[in-house]
Amino acid sequence: MRALILNGSAVPIGNTGNLVGDLIEELEKAGIESLHVPMYEYHFTPCNECNTCEMRHDGRCMDEADGTNEILSVMREADLIVLAAPAYAAGVPGVMKLFLEKAAYVLSKGDRGLHGKLGAVITVAQHDGADAAYNELVYWMLHNEMHVIGSNPLTSFKVGFSDYREDKFGMKGFRNLVDHIIEISEKE
Numbered sequence: 001m002r003a004l005i006l007n008g009s010a011v012p013i014g015n016t017g018n019l020v021g022d023l024i025e026e027l028e029k030a031g032i033e034s035l036h037v038p039m040y041e042y043h044f045t046p047c048n049e050c051n052t053c054e055m056r057h058d059g060r061c062m063d064e065a066d067g068t069n070e071i072l073s074v075m076r077e078a079d080l081i082v083l084a085a086p087a088y089a090a091g092v093p094g095v096m097k098l099f100l101e102k103a104a105y106v107l108s109k110g111d112r113g114l115h116g117k118l119g120a121v122i123t124v125a126q127h128d129g130a131d132a133a134y135n136e137l138v139y140w141m142l143h144n145e146m147h148v149i150g151s152n153p154l155t156s157f158k159v160g161f162s163d164y165r166e167d168k169f170g171m172k173g174f175r176n177l178v179d180h181i182i183e184i185s186e187k188e
Contacts, residue, residue, distance in 0.1 A: 001185040003027050003034045004078035006071070008085030008096030010040045015124045015157065015164040016086045023082065023122070023178065030182045035074065042067040044098040047105050059111035061102060068102050075103075076113045079188075080181065081146070083137040084122040087129030091136055100140050107144055118184065119146040120177055122155040124164060130156040149184065151177040 005023060009016035017038075024034045044066045052062040059076075061068045075081055083100075085092040092100070107113055119141040123133040134156040141148050155177050157170035165171060 001032045001079045001188060002077065003032050003080040003082060003181075004074055005034060005036050005082040005084060006039055006096070006099075007036060008039045008083070008093045009124075010093065010095075011086075012038065014086075015159055016084055016122070019122055019124065019157070019164055019174070020082075020084050022174070023084075026178045027181065030185065032080075032181070032185050035078070037071060037074070039093075039095045039099060042071075042095065042099070044068060044095060044102065046098055047102040049105070051109065053106040054109035057110055059106060059113050061106050063102075068099060068106070071099065072103055072106065072113065075117075078117065080118040080120065080149075081114070081141075082120045082122065083140070085124075085133055085137065087123055087125035087133035090129035090132045092123075092133050100137075104140060104143060112145060114141075115145040117144075117146045118149055118181075120149045120155070120181065122157075122174070122177075124157040124159060126160055127158070130158055149177065149180050151180065 007020045027034045121137040123130045151173040153169040153173040155173040157167045
């Protein structure tokens with residue numbers, strides 16, 4: 001199994017980034033190849049609904065310079081896609097939202113390239129918005145015909161200004177999610 005983790009945080013060493021690091025470590029211990037893509041390294045342009053992707057029907061955006069097509073290609077190769085993001089203003093950060101909006105349009109008008117892929121979500125908030133961001137990312141996956149791996153409790157961390165490991169429910173959900181991913185990978 002190959003996992004792709006898209007990290008929507010602007011802070012490389014913070015709660016979201018550290019959770020991504022923990023996830024990669026756990027997956028690689030189980031023999032799951034993982035690739036981490038920090039979204040803030042890209043400068044995505046907004047989708048202008050030019051419909052070129054629909055006309056060409058090749059699953060590519062006509063904007064070849066902003067990294068959208070590069071990430072979409074990696075997503076198509078992955079078996080599991082994890083969207084990890086902090087909650088800014090009760091939603092995912094703008095850079096991630098720009099990519100997801102454009103990617104959803106290209107995928108729905110083009111090749112439906114994520115159909116049947118596995119997906120998982122991790123969100124973090126200082127006080128409000130982790131659940132709203134979680135729901136936003138799960139909805140994006142469902143819209144793109146992915147199979148979402150859940151956990152109980154959800155991997156929706158409420159951390160205040162503390163370390164994510166202090167959220168006992170979030171950590172229980174994280175462990176549950178990792179176990180589910182490993183269980184699925186062993187069945188393949």
